[in-house]
Amino acid sequence: MIVVIKSQTPASEIERIIQELSQYSATIEKVIGKDKVVIGLVGDTSVISPEHVQQISPFIEQVVRVKQPFKRVSLEYRYGEPSEVVVPTPNGPVTFGQNHPLIVVAGPCSVENEEMIVETAQVVKATGAQFLRGGAYKPRSSPYAFQGHGESALSLLATAREVTGLGIITEVMDTADLDKVAEVADVVQIGARNMQNFSLLKKAGATGKPILLKRGLSATIEEWLMAAEYILAAGNPNVILCERGIRSFDKQYTRNVLDLSVVPVLRGLTHLPIMIDPSHATGYSKFVPTMAKAAIAAGTDSLMIEVHPNPSKALSDGPQSLTPPDFVELMQELASLAQFFGRGTK
Template sequence: MIIVIKPGNEAMVHEISQRFANKADVFTHGNRVAIQGADRDCLSAEELAATQEIIENHPAAIQGSRVFHPEDTVIETAHSLIGGDNFTMMAGPCSVESLAHVRKMAAVAKQGGATVLRGGAFKPRTSPYSFQGLGEPGLKFLRQAADEFGMDVLTEVMDEDHVEMVGKYTDIFQIGARNMQNFSLLKAVGKTNIPVMLKRGMSATVDDILNAAEYIAAGGNEQIMIAERGIRTFDNKYTRNTLDVGSVPVLQKLSHYPVIVDPSHAAGHTEFVTREALAGVAIGASGLVVEIHDDPAHAFSDGAQALKPDEFQAMADKAFAIRSLVKPNQKAEVNA
């Protein structure tokens, strides 16, 4: 149940939340109180008199829902504003390979308008024999490069034991597609105050990703963004995954979280990355996260989908041009 309190009765939000605190999961946002498992019969006459609306038909992922949180979430980091009317470019190598290399890629990303430097120090790979990342030294290299160029860090955390350590170096946790339903990890990052990019799982539905985000929000961390990075369909012969561009406006209608498009993991091949990136911008994504490399043939991981510096610059120029032509998304009204 979501209770919408009338203007001028804001104190009632606190009173209701306190009364139910030991009986149910209770969340507040502005003039709204969400109480899991309750109904209007639980309210007193005084509480009902202060109530503008009671919404009992709401999504299971209540905190992420626009019914509970109507306005856009905007995540503010040291160098970026993510969500709302803002557009954020994020770029960097798939894996941190060395300090010299990540510094070089940071310069390329910055030149292309990126404010977030991405890079993996811990890599979940399909094969156990593939490069698994440099670990903590890689995080140090990434942090140093980002600080030198005035950028934020986005990097993957793979398990709950690494949350504290990775949190020392990153500005944004990335939860990869394979870990989207690693609920212990989601709970762990939910206890931090570090923003989280949650990537949609390879076979996850829209409800799946929203419920996964709810695990993070339930822990108290509401700084969440959702990344569409392509889903597994019946045909992956020509692209790595299928970019579900249609999920962007759907997620924006249902949820207040920023939606980021990852064309690199969707396309899997450099020749398709730019066009998929531009499709994401045109449909209204809050940002892009793109892999870049100056020598893709010798990249430690995922070189086949990395844009070379000149390709990234050309893509970024077009992306920002398209963004300037596309009005900020007008979110469709959500029916309770």
């Protein structure tokens, strides 16, 4: 249930309303939007009468029940206003959000060594992208495959950050590693296979760090939003939703099916910003440029693209990684298309 406060209501009156609302056995949250303040009540609100709440103050504009099973994540919870996830990086704050320029995250699947990650970071920086991605802990189907360099890779990411000023996005796989990862990462990624690792979601929510939540391989949109709700419910509103392809009956030519219609669908359901990852979705670098453009046309707020200095020698996911020259060329095309859609960097 949300209580929408009229514009220009005195702060003291808002506090008084919150005071009054605390009589109900529900968690109370103040959401400060551009135009409006909204007070959210989460819990068993079925017993609370909207009419009764309405009478608390003449400064209450409206009392609305959120009908979706996801509450804090729902668009209604912010009274229709998209949220912004602002990430401080050495190069300055970067904002993910619907009314902001397109953000690009790029880098290799795994951090392999200092030279490759710093070199890649420099390419990424030069193209105008804002974040470096790179795996320290890698979820691999086989226990015998390269599992990531772990802590040492984290410190290489820190070096790349220092050298380029880029923000860092890297994945956490175990609640036990969360602190270490959060220390280096500007955005902590929860991967597709862990989308319903609820322990990890709760603890990630408790860190306060921005979280990139990838959609599970066969997660419904509702399940995805409920997973995000776990993070928000734990007190962390900084979640970015990343579509990376879903599993289908046809894996012959692409690894997954990129479900681009999530962009307009999510716009009607949630205030959270959206990222599209065409690299994991298609699994082949030759399809990445086209699908990155389609993602921009679909309205994504950000893109995640794999780049590797030498894809054929990559320790993981080589076939889906662009070479630096191809990435540079793509970034020019993307910039021009983003401009067309009013999402240019300047």
